[in-house]
Amino acid sequence: MMTTARYAGLVIAPAIWAVNMQLGLVLPYADCGNKMxxxxxxxxxxxxxxxxxxxxxxxxxxxTSARTTLFLCDLSFLTGLIFAFALILQGVGSWLIDACQR
Known part of the structure; x- marks a missing residue:
């Protein structure tokens, strides 16, 4: 459990960002048609x-972990936050621009 938790921010957050990027290319067409x-x-x-x-x-x-483990946990935490910030910026952009104008 500790090993998988250590890499969660390094693996899951970029994968979520990549999926959101692809959905950002497809979903505006559905948004414009359904007014949702x-x-x-x-x-x-x-x-x-x-x-x-x-x-x-x-x-x-x-x-009580080794210094390398502490570094990986901190790096993973900060990477997850950086990708969360990038997702916030993408969300604000999609919120401000009308889907039918894209």
Whole structure:
């Protein structure tokens, strides 16, 4: 468990960001046709999942671990937060721009 928790932010957050990038190319067409905002909703879910992966990697940190393990946990936590911030910026962009104008 500790090994998988250590890499959660390094693996899961970039994967969520990549999936959100692909959904950002497809969902605006559905948003315009249905007058719904699936892009923003998908981005909010992706933000929560990225923050969750960062928190999982933070919970894998123990004070009695080796320095390399502590470094990987901190790196994974910060990487998860960076990708969560990138998802926030993408969500704000899709929220501000109308889907039919893209």
């Amino acid at each position: 905002s699936l892009t923003v909703l998908g981005c909010m879910v992706a933000i929560l999942l990225a923050i969750g992966s960062a928190l999982i990697s933070r919970s894998g940190r123990a004070s």
